[in-house]
Amino acid sequence: MFLTHLLYIFRVKRRKMADKVLPQRIRDLVPESQAYMDLLAFERKLDQTIARKRMEIQEAIKKPITPGKQKRKFSSFFKSLVIELDKELYGPDNHLVEWHRMPTTQETDGFQVKRPGDVNVKCTLLLMLDHQPPQYKLDPRLARLLGVHTQTRASIMQALWLYIKSNKLQDCHEKEYIICNRYFRQIFGCPRMRFSDIPMKLAGLLQHPDPIIINHIISVDPNDQKKTACFDIDVEVDDPLKAQMTSFLSSTTSQQEITALEMKIHETIESINQLKTQRDFMLSFSNNPQDFIQDWLKSQSRDLKLMTDTVGNPEQERKTEFYHSPWVKEAVGRYIFSKVSTLYIFPLQGTSVVGCLLNLLRLVLKRLVITFSSPLQIGRLV
Structure with a gap:
């Protein structure tokens, strides 16, 4: 998700x-x-x-x-604690001391372990931090590739996506697939995979984080001044700015303003593109009006034929011999008849019906001459 x-x-x-x-x-x-x-x-x-x-x-x-300003107890930072003593001194059944967090565990400020002895004892402490949210250690190969050793699952997915994006591994045609390079093929064992399959394949490459290992020598010498040893351990604590961060994420005022400005930018870019198209149109006409008119008429003729679904041959239609064919006379007659039949002719006062017809025929012939004029002739007139 x-x-x-x-x-x-x-x-x-x-x-x-x-x-x-x-x-x-x-x-x-x-x-x-x-x-x-x-x-x-x-x-x-x-x-x-x-x-x-x-x-x-x-x-x-x-x-x-954590409610209030009460400090967390020592055990709240850990998930488990293991103390390993010298096995030769205390035997196989008494050399380990373990503590594991349970749902009913009561937090404590420390752990105390006592064993009888009169010689120095080497001990090893294994501390497993309680990360919230849980963190995982990556497979060494994937860790070297992403530059991430131990992180949350969400951070690992983000680092993986940034690697895919920076190396252009997303399929150009099928966006839901990524093409594995030689490193991914060694790690995931496939030439390509879906984005939805990544969490399942990634689960086998995640392990529990390494514990914190502390080696210590318990000295029984009364003259030894080093009775106490201190170690620094980095742990995650609650951020005092969490309330402000929550307010920042839930605030939509700035986002609405940004959206309005982006819409204004998109409209301005669209207006610029339209003005550039108009400028190219006018500039082409001013540079060579004759060629522009000819190209424009050809373009309009093609568009008209596409709109009316008319079949024609532009190569033949541009030649004068095309209009001397026997069918032209019949076509002209049919054209005039269709124009006359669609008009209602009413004789005006002092004007005969024949006069109206003659005037109409002159008008139709005049339009017909303009219609059948070639683009070249119109260009010369311009």
Whole structure:
């Protein structure tokens, strides 16, 4: 589900970014537009940084909140504790001391282990941290590839997606597939795989984190000054800014303003593209009116034939011999008859019906001459 949501965000963002990019022909025409493209590139980097920070905030918010300012007890940081003493001194049944967290475990500020003895004893402490949310150790091959050793499942998926994106492993035709390079083939054992299969394949490459290992010597010498040993262990604690982070994620005021500005940018880019098309149209006419009119008439003729589903041969129609064929006279007669039959002729006062017909025929013939004039003749008139 997380990967699907991430892919959806990626597709939507990529579509929006593509809508805001100025075409190269406009950038060549207006050199000052490079400043806008620089801002667009900076916005892309800023969006990536904000998206990463949002994911980090979401991960931090998932951690349980400790009520009040009461300090956590020592045992609350660990999932299990194992103390291994010298097996030769205490035997195979008494050399291990183990503590594991249970649902009913009562937290404590420390652990005390006592064993009789009069000689120095080597002991090994194995501490397993209680990560919330759980963290996993990656397979060494995948860890070297992604640069991640131990992280949460969501962070591992994010690092994997960034690697796929940066190395262009997504299939160009089938977006739901990724093409495995030689490293992925060694790790996942397949030439290509679906995005939806990644969590299942990744499960076999995740292990429990390594425990913290502390080697210590328990000294019984009364003159030994090192009775206490201190070790620094990095643990995750609740962030005091969690309330502010939650408010930041739930706030939609800035997002609405950003959406409105993006819509305005899209409308401006669309208007620029339309103006560029109009400019090219007018510039082509001003440079060579005759060729422009001829090309325009040819284009309009093709569009008209496509709209009316008319079949014709442009190569024959552009020659004058085409209009000297025997069928032309019959076609002209049928055309005039169809025009006359669609009009209602009413004789005006002082005008005969024959006069009206003659005037109408002159008008039809005049239009007919214009209709059958070749594009070349019209170009010369212009």
